[in-house]
Amino acid sequence: MKKPLSLTLFKLTLKKNWKLFVIFFGVLTMYSSVMISMYDPENMQAITAMTEMFPPKLMEAMNFSSGFSDLTGYLASWLYGLLMIGFPLVYSIILGNGLVAREVDSGSIVCLLTTPDSRVTIILTKALYAVLSMVVLMASICILNMVISQAVFPEYFDSDAFLQLNVTVGLANILALSISFFCSSLFNTTRYSLAFGAGIPVMFILFNMLGGASDQAEILKKISIYGWYDPLEIVSGAETAQINLIYIGLIAALLIASVLIFKNKRLPV
């Protein structure tokens, strides 16, 4: 093999997908800023009172909790419990499907396949763009939150713990993205690519919510990729190395499988 990645194709992929990135970056920036601005260390009762207005099971399903006092715990529960996995998941589904299956379905991937770039180069470059864009999305939101929090409530914010949280949630999001990407590489039509590439990770989010809401359904949380960590426990100092490694292993396995499948499959274009 000559070269595993193509800079020209990477630039083209960036050109085609940067708008999608900007939209999700904008939405997450807005939610993060609103969340931090709502935090009032002098008046945590106000937040507690607000949670009590909703059924407690609903709050648990959303991963919202009142078992914290500082800003880090507040963000872990209110921002990273659902929003920071839900929005990135929508991003992953759109991006994952668009990068491969949609181009195969429309036949436009011919424009790439008939260049001197090999199939491996094409799929690896697209996978790299997908993963890198998620890393940049999570990292930029993380840095943004850290800068604002440090500036406004430095005494209520634990940067190290927050960083740990972002690494684990980021890996969970990359795993969801890898599932979408894998389905996109496996199926030749957007119909199946979306049915599985969106269906499976959305199911994981629902399992995580259901598992959080009911003790009987706790097993659902255990089998959901989003239920393998507890945001509040991570910011309280829980060990994350093991779970992070599991995420990395699964991401690598899915991406390698995507490359192998795309390298050998029949492309009906």
Place this chain on the structure above:
Amino acid sequence: MIKVNHATLTYRSGKGVFDLDFKIGQGQVMGYLGPNGAGKTTTIRQLTGFMKSDSGSCSINGLDCFHKAPAINQMMGYIPGEIAFLEGMQGEEYLKYIRQVRGLRNDHLQKKLIDMFEFSPKGSIRKFSKGMKQKLGIVAAFMHDPDVLLLDEPTSGLDPLMQNRFIDLILEEKKRGKTILLSSHMFEEVERTCDRVIIIKDGRIVAKSDIKSLKSAQRKVYRLKVKNPLVAMQSLQAHGFEVKHLEQVIDVTIPGDQIGAFVAVLPQLEVTDLDVKSLSLEEIFLHFYQKEDDDEKAIESDPV
């Protein structure tokens, strides 16, 4: 040189192409013909490396089409039957991308081709007409001066003037020693460019021929309306013509060299109407094939 060696590719539906075996030498243009669903695109998919043959093999200039596709793409140009471009791209942007990814240092050939087809790649491809998309596809396929060309109905959507320009382009490339596979529905295009022709039906090659014997075997069907069909039938049969009596009309099949004799008979028949029934390219080739079969000429003996 394009070499297809007993290649078979079966889809789950049971369709596919079976035991294809042919060669196209350097400087040759091979016509590739067959009805819809015959397996033309499936053949080309194996040559472009989009699909791997289940058995047998395909190679271009000695390189395996599936495993060495990137190296082949360096010297091959391909026009797909249904062109789809990358979403949201401008025409110029696309050509620039192809130049970059192929490592082309200049756009001389691109400019020459754009002039030749009188078109402007400016603007969003999505808004291009069918003909403009086709022209863009032609420019993208030819602008790296490829040695081998796979052309799947390359002139669809082009007006007659541009179709002629394309034929000129093919002839010029042929002179320069290119190896070309041309799938087409247009007799003129095939007649003017191809040395030899393959016809495929239901996934199998049913005929291989050089274009000269094909042309001499070309026949036309004349549809007559006459006052007295029975008399006319007898008269035509007496002259040795192949006739078929349909409800209102008589179809007479005339080989190319007997048209004079046919015209001479006509005045005696009290003709009220005369029409030429145009044969599709496939019909022409299938007639030819049947003729060969009748003569019990083995197709295999054809020096293909």
